Amino acid sequence: VQITHLKKLGEDSVDKEITIIARIHNSRSQSAKLAFLMLRQQGKTIQAVVAATGDAVSKQMVKWAVGLNINSFVRVTGLVKKPDPPVASASVSNLELHATKIYLVSPAAEQIPMQVKDAERPPPATADEGEAAVDAEGAPIVTLKTRLDNRVIDLQTECNQAIFTISSAVEGLFEEYMLKSGSRKFNTPKLLGAATEGGSGVFEVSNYFGKSAFLAQSPQLYKQMLIAADCESVYEIGPVFRAENSNTHRHLTEFTGLDFEMVFNHHYHEVLDYAESLIVFIISELQSRYKDEIAVVHKYFPRAGDFHLKDGKALRLKYFDGIKLLREAGVDTTEQDNYVTDLTTAQEKKLGLIIREKYDTDFYVLDEFPMVVRPFYTKSHPKDPKLSNSYDFFMRGEEIMSGAQRINDATELEASMRAKGVDPNSEGFVDYVNAFRQGCRPHAGGGLGLNRIVMFFLGLDNVRQATPFPRDPQRLRP
Numbered sequence: 001v002q003i004t005h006l007k008k009l010g011e012d013s014v015d016k017e018i019t020i021i022a023r024i025h026n027s028r029s030q031s032a033k034l035a036f037l038m039l040r041q042q043g044k045t046i047q048a049v050v051a052a053t054g055d056a057v058s059k060q061m062v063k064w065a066v067g068l069n070i071n072s073f074v075r076v077t078g079l080v081k082k083p084d085p086p087v088a089s090a091s092v093s094n095l096e097l098h099a100t101k102i103y104l105v106s107p108a109a110e111q112i113p114m115q116v117k118d119a120e121r122p123p124p125a126t127a128d129e130g131e132a133a134v135d136a137e138g139a140p141i142v143t144l145k146t147r148l149d150n151r152v153i154d155l156q157t158e159c160n161q162a163i164f165t166i167s168s169a170v171e172g173l174f175e176e177y178m179l180k181s182g183s184r185k186f187n188t189p190k191l192l193g194a195a196t197e198g199g200s201g202v203f204e205v206s207n208y209f210g211k212s213a214f215l216a217q218s219p220q221l222y223k224q225m226l227i228a229a230d231c232e233s234v235y236e237i238g239p240v241f242r243a244e245n246s247n248t249h250r251h252l253t254e255f256t257g258l259d260f261e262m263v264f265n266h267h268y269h270e271v272l273d274y275a276e277s278l279i280v281f282i283i284s285e286l287q288s289r290y291k292d293e294i295a296v297v298h299k300y301f302p303r304a305g306d307f308h309l310k311d312g313k314a315l316r317l318k319y320f321d322g323i324k325l326l327r328e329a330g331v332d333t334t335e336q337d338n339y340v341t342d343l344t345t346a347q348e349k350k351l352g353l354i355i356r357e358k359y360d361t362d363f364y365v366l367d368e369f370p371m372v373v374r375p376f377y378t379k380s381h382p383k384d385p386k387l388s389n390s391y392d393f394f395m396r397g398e399e400i401m402s403g404a405q406r407i408n409d410a411t412e413l414e415a416s417m418r419a420k421g422v423d424p425n426s427e428g429f430v431d432y433v434n435a436f437r438q439g440c441r442p443h444a445g446g447g448l449g450l451n452r453i454v455m456f457f458l459g460l461d462n463v464r465q466a467t468p469f470p471r472d473p474q475r476l477r478p
């Protein structure tokens with residue numbers, strides 16, 4: 001028997017016999033002779049009518065079919081019909097299946113801890129992993145914690161199926177753009193002999209053959225070493241580990257980094273332009289190729305689909321122009337004015353709102369950050385040593401990418417490292433610094449968090465919702 005897929009059915013399937021393998025989303029019996037099974041495949045649902053009218057289906061079979069446990073996989077053969085009126089409760093509402101044969105393919109246990117339909121109710125207003133709560137009608141709300149604890153069930157929802165189609169697309173579009181522009185993909189080591197980037201914490205692997213190893217916080221040093229090795233334009237898609245005890249809506253301890261690094265000819269803005277058109281490419285291709293998935297996510301997260309890309313480009317501001325906008329809006333920016341700290345999350349979000357209001361866009365770039373808030377490898381601004389040739393990209397007021405021109409001179413790099421308290425002669429850095437002693441072309445790059453782009457593009461509440469199996473300080477399973 002040829003097995004088809006729900007996504008292949010259309011108006012031209014009407015009156016044809018098909019066979020699909022799907023889960024039972026729910027079932028109800030109307031009478032001893034008539035039952036309805038809602039079938040679900042990758043989040044999409046279609047109604048199957050099981051009627052003991054002709055010879056094909058017996059009353060026993062109707063009874064057996066409604067008795068099957070919810071979520072079991074069945075193989076159903078039937079005639080595709082056009083229901084009148086459409087089946088409002090199915091996502092494929094214009095078609096239904098009049099079953100002639102049903103086989104059980106794989107049963108689901110009777111008591112699954114959480115059902116897909118429970119997970120499909122709107123998430124609690126607070127997206128924290130919290131205690132169980134009830135919604136306005138008194139129905140129990142499945143918290144994010146319960147959903148993540150039961151992630152294999154949770155991922156079966158219509159919304160999650162769409163979210164991870166989009167996540168896969170972001171990764172694919174990033175790669176498509178990189179390859180089209182002649183960049184090459186590299187996989188750099190995640191096990192390192194010493195803690196490197198500094199800043200955020202690093203995880204130690206304590207049993208590396210009698211020594212300690214460390215999990216990479218970023219491919220930063222290696223992507224620059226590849227530039228020193230004449231690779232000219234490189235990218236990597238890989239895991240990034242951060243030992244930060246940050247229990248926030250946007251921090252994970254392991255996430256997927258989309259990194260790139262490239263030489264430029266005259267000015268680091270060549271790379272800034274490249275990065276901007278990369279993000280514009282990703283956003284606009286998502287908006288044109290993934291309309292259906294975005295519409296599904298919109299049912300659960302109302303901001304999905306309203307991402308605003310004014311004139312198909314980013315708004316570019318200098319960091320201190322951003323600070324000025326905040327100050328004009330009455331935000332205290334004393335610390336930033338005095339080069340003490342970077343923007344706080346609250347300030348970033350506020351700036352996002354101001355920019356949406358004033359410039360009608362959800363995508364903007366801040367350029368020329370103060371040197372003090374950037375890592376040691378960052379190149380300073382040629383006219384003002386307190387500033388740097390570095391940029392952050394924001395979506396809906398939160399950071400999705402960081403990048404900069406890098407120091408490409410070994411002596412200058414050593415001085416910058418010492419100034420930031422990093423020893424250029426230490427085991428973790430000596431090969432990196434030596435890479436620049438044979439000369440290295442001026443270069444710049446950036447790093448994007450996949451989970452964050454998906455989260456902010458779709459207007460999700462929490463980065464965990466854009467991560468199949470999230471890792472955070474409290475969570476190492478499933």
Ligand code: ATP
Nearest residue numbers: 200244245246247248250251342343344345346399
């Ligand atoms: P991002 O800048 O996007 O957060 P990052 O890795 O550079 O990524 P930091 O700059 O260290 O992170 O932190 C930025 C913001 O994240 C802080 O302003 C703060 O609001 C929030 N944050 C970081 N760590 C914590 C924490 N332990 N608890 C609560 N909030 C935190």
Ligand code: AMO
Nearest residue numbers: 218220251252255400401402403445446447449452
């Ligand atoms: P940065 O540390 O800003 O820069 O990280 C780059 C991007 O990674 C994402 N990100 C995170 N996502 C989830 N959880 C986290 N804890 C987390 N931390 C960061 C963000 C961020 O913009 N080496 C530089 C990049 C470069 O200059 O090329 C770096 O790692 O989207």
